[in-house]
Each structure stands twice: as C-alpha cells, then as structure tokens.
Amino acid sequence: MTCCHPDGELRGIKTVTVTDLVSYEDALASYDPVMGLEVHVELGTKTKMFCGCSTTLGAEPNSQVCPVCLGMPGALPAVNATGVESAVKIGLALNCEIAEWCRFARKNYFYPDMPKNFQTSQYDEPIAFNGYLDVQLEDGEVFRVEIERAHMEEDTGKSTHVGGATGRIHGASHSLLDYNRAGIPLIEIVTKPIEGAGERAPEVAKAYVTELRELIKALGVSEARMEMGQMRCDVNLSLRPIGREKFGTRSETKNVNSLRSVERAVRFEIQRHAAVLSSGGTIIQETRHFHEDTGSTTSGRIKEEAEDYRYFPEPDLVPVAPAREWVEELRGGLPELPRLRRGRLQQDWGIADHEMQSVLNAGAIDLIVATIEAGADSASARKWWMGELARRSNEDGVELTALPITPAQVARVSALVAEGSLNDKLARQVIEGVLDGEGEPDEVVDKRGLKVVSDEGALGAAVDEAIAANAAVADKIRGGNLAAAGALIGAVMKITRGQADAKRVRELVLERLGVQG
Numbered sequence: 001m002t003c004c005h006p007d008g009e010l011r012g013i014k015t016v017t018v019t020d021l022v023s024y025e026d027a028l029a030s031y032d033p034v035m036g037l038e039v040h041v042e043l044g045t046k047t048k049m050f051c052g053c054s055t056t057l058g059a060e061p062n063s064q065v066c067p068v069c070l071g072m073p074g075a076l077p078a079v080n081a082t083g084v085e086s087a088v089k090i091g092l093a094l095n096c097e098i099a100e101w102c103r104f105a106r107k108n109y110f111y112p113d114m115p116k117n118f119q120t121s122q123y124d125e126p127i128a129f130n131g132y133l134d135v136q137l138e139d140g141e142v143f144r145v146e147i148e149r150a151h152m153e154e155d156t157g158k159s160t161h162v163g164g165a166t167g168r169i170h171g172a173s174h175s176l177l178d179y180n181r182a183g184i185p186l187i188e189i190v191t192k193p194i195e196g197a198g199e200r201a202p203e204v205a206k207a208y209v210t211e212l213r214e215l216i217k218a219l220g221v222s223e224a225r226m227e228m229g230q231m232r233c234d235v236n237l238s239l240r241p242i243g244r245e246k247f248g249t250r251s252e253t254k255n256v257n258s259l260r261s262v263e264r265a266v267r268f269e270i271q272r273h274a275a276v277l278s279s280g281g282t283i284i285q286e287t288r289h290f291h292e293d294t295g296s297t298t299s300g301r302i303k304e305e306a307e308d309y310r311y312f313p314e315p316d317l318v319p320v321a322p323a324r325e326w327v328e329e330l331r332g333g334l335p336e337l338p339r340l341r342r343g344r345l346q347q348d349w350g351i352a353d354h355e356m357q358s359v360l361n362a363g364a365i366d367l368i369v370a371t372i373e374a375g376a377d378s379a380s381a382r383k384w385w386m387g388e389l390a391r392r393s394n395e396d397g398v399e400l401t402a403l404p405i406t407p408a409q410v411a412r413v414s415a416l417v418a419e420g421s422l423n424d425k426l427a428r429q430v431i432e433g434v435l436d437g438e439g440e441p442d443e444v445v446d447k448r449g450l451k452v453v454s455d456e457g458a459l460g461a462a463v464d465e466a467i468a469a470n471a472a473v474a475d476k477i478r479g480g481n482l483a484a485a486g487a488l489i490g491a492v493m494k495i496t497r498g499q500a501d502a503k504r505v506r507e508l509v510l511e512r513l514g515v516q517g
Contacts, residue, residue, distance in 0.1 A: 091128025
C-alpha cells in the first residue's frame with residue numbers, strides 16, 4: 001500500500017514521500033493518537049433551516065429553491081423553529097448546557113454549491129456546549145467522550161463532476177450543481193480532543209458514532225442513515241510522541257459515511273501519520289478523502305483555521321434565546337435513551353453482554369424490536385437478523401437497514417416456521433426470494449413450492465424408502481444406536497428436497513423400526 005505526500009516543499013515545510021505504512025503496532029509503540037470527531041446530522045424537518053422550501057428527497061434538481069436559499073438580494077431568512085427544538089433535544093441528550101442566548105454567524109468561504117457564498121452557522125455562541133456521551137466498547141468497558149459543542153447550521157448543495165475518472169473535480173470536464181439540498185438543517189456535534197484511547201482509538205471512534213446514531217434515532221430528529229448522507233463524520237487525527245503533552249498536527253478526513261469506515265479511517269491515519277513522522281517528514285494540516293474500496297485516504301486541500309473563514313454575526317437573524325421553562329419541558333419529554341433501553345431489552349431477551357454488543361454493532365436493535373412487535377418471538381427475530389440477514393448484508397456491502405426486507409416480512413417467515421409450514425432450510429430460501437424481489441413470504445413459498453411435506457402418507461413413503469436403501473444403518477438403530485438415526489433423517493430430507501420436518505421424520509423412523517425414542 002502506498003501513502004504519499006506529493007506536495008514537496010509546501011509553505012516552507014519539508015514533506016517526505018512515504019512508500020510503506022508503519023504497522024499499527026509499531027505506530028502505537030511510539031505515538032499516542034488524539035482524535036476529534038465532527039458529526040453532521042441532517043435533521044428530518046419538512047422545510048429548510050432558513051426558508052420554507054421542501055426538504056423532500058428525490059425531487060427534480062433545483063426545483064426546491066427560493067430567493068432565500070438562492071441568496072437573492074433582499075431575501076431575508078427566518079429560523080426553522082423545529083430545527084431549534086431538535087438542536088435543544090440533541091444537546092440535552094448529550095448532557096450539554098443549553099445556551100440562554102446564542103446567535104448565528106456567517107462563515108465566509110468559496111462555496112460553489114452554496115449560492116450566497118457563505119454558510120449560515122454558529123461560531124463562538126453555539127446553542128449547546130460542554131457535554132459528554134458514554135459509549136460501551138466490545139468488552140464492556142465504558143469510555144466517556146466529551147462534547148465541545150452542538151451547533152445549528154445549513155447544508156450545502158450537491159456538486160456532480162462530469163467527465164473525469166474519479167467523480168471528483170480534478171480531471172472533470174464540467175460540473176453540475178443542484179441547490180435542492182442547500183439550506184437543509186444540520187446539527188454539527190463536535191467532540192473535545194479524545195485522549196487516552198491508545199490502541200483502541202479506532203474502536204472508540206466507531207463506538208461513539210454508533211452510540212450517537214442510536215441516540216439521534218431515539219430522539220426522532222433524524223433517521224441518521226449514513227448511507228444516505230443523513231449523518232456524516234469528519235475524522236480529525238493527530239499523533240504525539242509518547243510522553244509528550246503537546247498535540248501533533250492534525251488531518252481531517254471528510255464525510256466518512258459508515259461505522260466501519262470511521263474505524264478504518266482512524267486506523268489508516270494513525271499508520272500514515274506514523275510513517276510520515278518516522279521518516280522525518282512533517283504532517284500537513286489538510287482535509288483528506290476516504291476511499292471505501294482500499295480503506296485509505298488521499299490528500300484534499302490545505303485545512304483552514306477558524307480565522308480564515310472571517311466569521312461575523314449574521315445581521316439578518318435575531319438571536320435565539322430558548323426559555324428555561326421550555327428547555328426543561330423538552331428535557332422532561334426526552335425518550336428512553338439508548339443505553340438504558342439496551343439494558344432493558346437485554347434483560348427482556350435474556351442474552352449476554354457480548355450478544356447485545358453484537359446486535360448493537362450490526363445496527364439491528366430497532367429491526368429486532370420491530371420484528372417482535374410484528375409477532376415474532378425475540379429468539380427467532382434475533383436469529384434471522386443476526387444470522388441469514390447479517391450474512392447477506394455483509395455480502396452486499398450494505399447496512400442491515402438497507403436490505404429490501406421488512407421486519408413484518410421477517411416476522412411472517414418466523415410464523416411459518418413456528419406453525420410447521422417451513423423448516424429453517426426452507427425459510428432461508430424464502431428470505432432469499434424476498435430479498436431478490438419475488439414478493440411477500442407466502443408468495444415466495446407458493447412460487448418456489450417450498451412448503452414442508454406434511455402429508456403423512458408421502459412422508460411415511462419417504463421414510464420407508466430411506467430405510468430400505470440403508471439397511472445397515474437401520475440395524476444399528478434397532479440395536480440401540482439412536483444417534484445413527486441422523487443418517488436416515490438426512491436421507492429422507494434428500495428424498496423430499498429438504499421439505500420435511502426433521503422432528504417428525506425422526507419420530508417416523510423410530511416408529512417404523514420399533515424403537516423407543
């Protein structure tokens with residue numbers, strides 16, 4: 001794998017081209033990682049943050065715009081009240097202090113996908129600040145991530161670069177701009193520097209974003225679907241020699257959009273930074289792009305400092321001053337938060353800590369709960385989501401929630417197994433058919449002819465055929481070796497193309513051979 005700083009002499013800083021990454025173990029033997037995670041959450045409001053344009057996905061490009069979000073002269077913004085309420089809820093759930101008075105600022109930067117050429121955000125006066133989120137690692141250890149701030153802002157539009165090989169602006173012949181997304185409400189949640197994670201830094205980063213996603217979904221302020229860009233993480237990372245207190249120069253890997261990728265981005269950047277530093281080079285403060293296919297990052301642009309954005313207070317918006325009574329009313333209405341809910345569900349389901357952690361890591365909690373609510377028992381709901389469906393999601397490289405099957409459909413498959421119409425083998429084929437778009441579970445059963453053979457005559461005939469073809473095995477069973485019955489059961493399953501109830505087949509085999517089970 002290649003890791004390069006091709007910039008040469010840049011702003012008077014000597015850089016070094018590195019051809020091999022340092023191993024992760026060697027990197028951690030010499031350096032201590034420090035992280036900062038910035039998570040952007042797209043709120044699920046019906047209208048944009050500062051105008052009344054719709055936020056519905058999938059509309060024709062540039063059809064959900066108005067003079068305000070297009071930055072026309074004289075057009076005045078107004079704050080989305082639901083956006084403010086969502087921001088306060090998030091701040092409270094993150095144990096933050098809620099500002100008694102805050103205001104918006106203009107962040108000045110060249111935004112080709114923001115028509116007014118500045119972003120309305122919050123700078124030194126965020127609505128929520130000084131909080132924390134406790135996250136549980138895979139071995140049960142709880143790690144506290146401190147929150148610097150959660151502030152309100154707006155999203156940019158969408159740029160599509162055409163004509164190049166990579167889909168990026170470099171090498172493209174032209175770019176297309178869609179301003180439908182410009183102005184959609186965002187909450188940016190910024191951590192304080194995360195120290196002390198050591199070799200577990202990638203795991204801590206993934207656990208934090210996982211817990212934050214669960215919290216956001218529980219609050220109902222966003223679906224937080226990372227694969228759709230509703231939640232994105234910028235990974236800031238620096239290394240410092242072990243024993244030093246001063247932070248190293250950071251890099252910022254932008255818009256990482258899956259839990260696995262957050263973990264991989266942290267790991268890669270630790271190895272890359274260590275390789276540059278160990279080779280005598282200097283880390284450049286820059287933004288970087290993460291590549292899903294290789295798990296690597298590449299250079300983007302030199303990273304600005306806050307002063308480079310020339311923030312100043314937004315003159316067209318009045319300050320936001322959440323009434324204390326209203327804030328406390330929102331606090332009292334917060335739903336059961338994810339860690340408490342997981343503890344309750346774990347007790348209800350009767351599973352161990354590591355099993356619950358696996359369910360959390362897979363993003364399957366809500367799917368399992370919905371499947372149980374649709375009629376399945378907890379054991380079968382977990383079995384299908386954490387077994388067959390988890391396997392399929394891994395094969396397809398998508399989140400469980402992105403699979404084309406609903407909890408109600410999984411519950412129906414479970415019911416068919418419970419009533420004896422399907423066995424597990426046939427049920428897997430039904431799930432496969434639903435995922436492949438063949439219809440509802442009952443339709444797949446009919447189309448593929450997958451029902452369990454329940455006719456006693458047909459089943460008895462298959463048992464007789466298997467006994468006749470395996471006389472030696474039958475004699476072993478008559479002699480008291482009941483374990484040998486498995487061979488005859490397998491023979492019957494082969495005869496019936498897997499469409500027999502194995503329990504009933506065993507009963508018939510022993511009955512035919514005059515053996516008590």
